[in-house]
Amino acid sequence: MLKEELLIVEDLWKFIDGKPVLKGITFDVSRGETKVILGPSGAGKSTLLRCINLLVVPDRGRIIFDGEDVLKRRDIHNVRSKMGFVFQHFNLFSHMTALENVMLGLVKVKKMPKHEAEKKAKEALMAVGIAEELWNRYPAQLSGGQQQRVAIARALAMEPKLILFDEPTSALDPELIWEVLNVMERLAKAKMTMIVVTHEIGFAMRVASEVMFLDDGMILERGPPEQVILNPCNERVKRFMDRMKYVYSLDTG
Amino acid sequence: MASNTPEIPWWLSKVLEVMWQNFVQYVPIILSALSNTLILAFFSFGLATVLGIVMAFAEVFTSKTILIIVSWVARVLRGVPLILSIFLVFYGLPKLGLTLPPLYAAILGIAIVDAGYQEQIFRGAIKAVSNRQLEAAYSLGLTRASAFLYVVLPQAFRIALPSWINDFTIVLKDTSIAYAIGVVEMFTQAIHVAQVIMDYMWPLVFVALIYLAICYPLSMLSNYLHGKLKMMGMLGSGV
Numbered sequence: 498m499l500k501e502e503l504l505i506v507e508d509l510w511k512f513i514d515g516k517p518v519l520k521g522i523t524f525d526v527s528r529g530e531t532k533v534i535l536g537p538s539g540a541g542k543s544t545l546l547r548c549i550n551l552l553v554v555p556d557r558g559r560i561i562f563d564g565e566d567v568l569k570r571r572d573i574h575n576v577r578s579k580m581g582f583v584f585q586h587f588n589l590f591s592h593m594t595a596l597e598n599v600m601l602g603l604v605k606v607k608k609m610p611k612h613e614a615e616k617k618a619k620e621a622l623m624a625v626g627i628a629e630e631l632w633n634r635y636p637a638q639l640s641g642g643q644q645q646r647v648a649i650a651r652a653l654a655m656e657p658k659l660i661l662f663d664e665p666t667s668a669l670d671p672e673l674i675w676e677v678l679n680v681m682e683r684l685a686k687a688k689m690t691m692i693v694v695t696h697e698i699g700f701a702m703r704v705a706s707e708v709m710f711l712d713d714g715m716i717l718e719r720g721p722p723e724q725v726i727l728n729p730c731n732e733r734v735k736r737f738m739d740r741m742k743y744v745y746s747l748d749t750g
Numbered sequence: 751m752a753s754n755t756p757e758i759p760w761w762l763s764k765v766l767e768v769m770w771q772n773f774v775q776y777v778p779i780i781l782s783a784l785s786n787t788l789i790l791a792f793f794s795f796g797l798a799t800v801l802g803i804v805m806a807f808a809e810v811f812t813s814k815t816i817l818i819i820v821s822w823v824a825r826v827l828r829g830v831p832l833i834l835s836i837f838l839v840f841y842g843l844p845k846l847g848l849t850l851p852p853l854y855a856a857i858l859g860i861a862i863v864d865a866g867y868q869e870q871i872f873r874g875a876i877k878a879v880s881n882r883q884l885e886a887a888y889s890l891g892l893t894r895a896s897a898f899l900y901v902v903l904p905q906a907f908r909i910a911l912p913s914w915i916n917d918f919t920i921v922l923k924d925t926s927i928a929y930a931i932g933v934v935e936m937f938t939q940a941i942h943v944a945q946v947i948m949d950y951m952w953p954l955v956f957v958a959l960i961y962l963a964i965c966y967p968l969s970m971l972s973n974y975l976h977g978k979l980k981m982m983g984m985l986g987s988g989v
Contacts (some may be wrong), residue, residue, distance in 0.1 A: 577888060584889075590887075592904050693971060
């Protein structure tokens, strides 16, 4: 029987240049859950995500992923192969085609034979709505929305237990945001476990099982989206949400 | 002289014509030395590439101490005047018991200095690969070694290509300094011809055009590749 919590983060601290960026973050993520992290720039949201897959090594605290203490493991690349990461700036490998981008992890990390990896990569690309005529294009020949969907396919093809999204739509033209959010919403409905750092409160309202508001390295408020976004208790969160509601015209008043 | 167009005076054009006719019979002799020029260029450039890549890798993949030592070595190499390097190899090394024929001495002398420049090209190219690319590779579960092998190095070599080709054109022209230790390459041969026909003009202009004919297409290629890299987004901010 699998334990319900896929990820447990306990008292996580990170100092950068002597200043605390994360101040004792504690939360857990259940299987199939979509956790949305909101908060202002510089709150430590990206650092938190990067700590979870150890692109940034935390200074104190525990991260239990799938029953294992991640910080105690020396073969961190094996842990990372079970966690997808989707970056704000897509970070597709610029010397590889869309298809090669998705295949790289399958061939070099999962040691899949090439033809099998290719089949799997094509399935993943189809799943995010990237049509066949785009498979052999280079990242620079794709729109931002297409690049981000290829990046999601690249993460998805590895069959991760968890996908971390770091502001996946912040670098996109408004019109292209939709196609990426749409793919993410479908993933959430398919019960993929996800942690999403975003400013898209509309997306959070529809999809999040829980919303956490992060500021100054601390979780100021957490709960269902209706509470945190529409009726926050914390003054700081309320001020932030009022402005977000204005920007996104989500006035419920 | 009532003509209002700046015509070359008849006597000067006659002189030039005679000089050209004197010179033209020596063209095959000058061209016969092109092979030595190319041998000098290819071998010294090849050797410098190997040395440059080894130094760049040592700087990127080993310890901080080695980084400091190697970058100083490269800086010293870049600071040596080419003719000094060639003389040191040709006239200096025999004192240490190593006597090289002029051609080999010139190859080694040019390679030593050029290695310093190529170290800069390859180290710069590795550093220019965006850190984001490395993070993406790590996030898929690639080890540090595979991330460099499959993501960083293939991009670094593409980024290095235009500068590397440019460097070849510089080395090709630098081979003319081998004249100083008596290697019979194209420039040397042009000087010999000039001394025989007592005219430096035509032989020198002629070899200049040969150098240009080789370098110009290569710099066009370098520019084209640079543009292509830019289009592929590989010459970004280096973040």
